[in-house]
Amino acid sequence: MSPTALHALNTLAEGGTPNHESLSPLAVGGSAFLILLALLFIVTRFNKDR
Numbered sequence: 001m002s003p004t005a006l007h008a009l010n011t012l013a014e015g016g017t018p019n020h021e022s023l024s025p026l027a028v029g030g031s032a033f034l035i036l037l038a039l040l041f042i043v044t045r046f047n048k049d050r
Contacts, residue, residue, distance in 0.1 A: 001009075
């Protein structure tokens with residue numbers, strides 16, 4: 001493994017947060033959830049196998 005990957009894994013194992021403080025976990029999780037719901041809607045609406 002590269003030294004950068006080892007450093008990142010070590011930071012995660014120690015409980016450190018390498019994320020930016022400006023990113024809200026609620027906003028990121030909510031955005032990801034909405035994107036996944038939109039993808040699910042698109043896939044189910046345009047499924048030609050039904």
